[in-house]
Amino acid sequence: MSGLLRSQYGTAVRFAVVDQIRNRMAMVLLIVFVPLWFLVIRAVTTHDMVSFHLRAAGRSISVDGAHLTVITAGLNALTLIVGFMFFAAARREIGFERRLVGAGYPRSVLLLAKFTTLVATAAVVSLYASLVMLFFWWRPVDFGAIYVSFLLASLIYGSFGLMLGVLVQDELEGFFVIIMTSLSDTFLQNPIGNPTANKLVVAFFPSFGSMQFGVDGAFTGSLPWAYTGVSIAWIACLTAATLVIFAWKTRSPGIKRLSQHVIPA
Amino acid sequence: MTVATPELPALDARNISHAYGRHQILNDISFEVAPGALVGITGENGTGKSTLLRVLSGQLRPRGGVVSYRGALGYCPQEPSLNSFLTVGQHIEFFRAAYKLESLDRATELVRELGFERYMDHSVASLSGGTRQKLNLTIALMHRPAVLLLDEPYQGFDWETYLRFWDLAIEVREAGAAVVVVSHLAFDHERFDTLYELKAGSLGVPSSAAAGVSA
DSSP states (O other), X not given: OOHHHHHHHHHHHHHHHHHHHTOHHHHHIIIIIHHHHHHHHHHTXXXXXXXXXXXXXXXXXXXXXXXXXXXXXXXXXXXXXXXXXXXXXXXXXXXXXXXXXXXXXOHHHHHHHHHHHHHHHHXXXXXXXXXXXXXXXXXXXXXXXXXXXXXXXXXXXXXXXXXHHHHOSOHHHHHHHHHHHHHHHHHHTOTTTOTTTTSGGGGGSTTHHHHHHHHHHHHHOOOOTHHHHHHHHHHHHHHHHHHHHHHHHTOOOSEEEEEOOOOOO | OOOXXXXXXXXXXXXXXXEETTEEEEEEEEEEEOTTOEEEXXXXXXXXXXXXXXXXXXXXXXXEEEEEEESOEEEEOSSOOOXXXXXXXXXHHHHHHHHTOSOOHHHHHHHHHTTOGGGTTSBGGGSOHHHHHXXXXXXXXXXXXXXXXXXXXXXXXXXXXXXXXXXXXXXXXXXXXXXXXXXXXXXXXXXXXXXXXXXXXXXXXXXXXOTTEEO
């Protein structure tokens, strides 16, 4: 990357971070909603044991239902919040970014800056949610597995939010799609809420890989890394789709620039 | 640095047509603007003035026609397209990176001339419509463009700022830029070298045949 591109990239990342931090609604949601959601979920679940076939472990396991639900609740809260944050930012900024691109900002640099901000945000937000989760389940076998699981799910839904933000016209459409996807995705994979959570179809859900990784690591201590590949494939597909839509939305058509010309001072 | 020769138009629009669905907005419009010319385009609301400017600036692909321009383009859209969470100073910094400018001297000068330097650290969300418009204009001008497209540039301005805007427009024109101003107000007509009226999708005959502009 040339010095100029590096400097443009640095500027874009800096302002994308400022934009996220100044989004007070998202900050309040994150700080208040995550613990509140864990609290509500724990209040309505019991410590009854639940047995189910865990694909990642290749066998049936029997676990504390309250602990299992804490993991799905965390995934649900994070996917909603990170999805909303990046959907709202992308949607809010598309006109501004079109103007930046028209003024000469390379599209690829703006997009790279967005994804850098997404990775940084997902890393911090997932750490916060994982730490808050410890108040509700003090000793998972592998805490790191829960963090990785939360991080991957946040990255998937952040990418999904970005893609929707540059794609949809109406705010309500985007919020509806994120809410419904996140709810169906996380709820239908929980064997307590859905006794048929074993069906093959759930393997195609966005958070499947991260759920399998988190649950296996948290309850058995084994780390099925192959399942992180499923999540990474989701992130790659959503990123590629965002790239194409963003390039389309910020294109500058029908213009011929004949020569460079600067008016002297 | 390459300087366009005065004979060549700075902006050349050829056979521009556009429609929204079946509603034809622009109908085979052709015109040129020479360096150092100030052109006005007026018309009633809904006649397609902003659509024409969006086509000229490359924000909208026309159904037909080609736009060519020589040199850097400055575009001040009717909807400012700013980021509510960033400050005035951060916008200027962001566009400095976009335009690849080494210095912010011109931007600082514009902020001072338009009289909004005290808002440098204010976020756009907290600014009045008029101050947002000043920032909009500064972004369009800060890289000394050769072609300047202004869509309703003085909306929200008080009288004093309105006069400062015209001083600025004249200064930019005298420096050799081709300036196109779109406005629904026709009372500025004496300020333009040429004034077009956009009617039924066509520009018609200009109200003054000033040098440097031909339809």
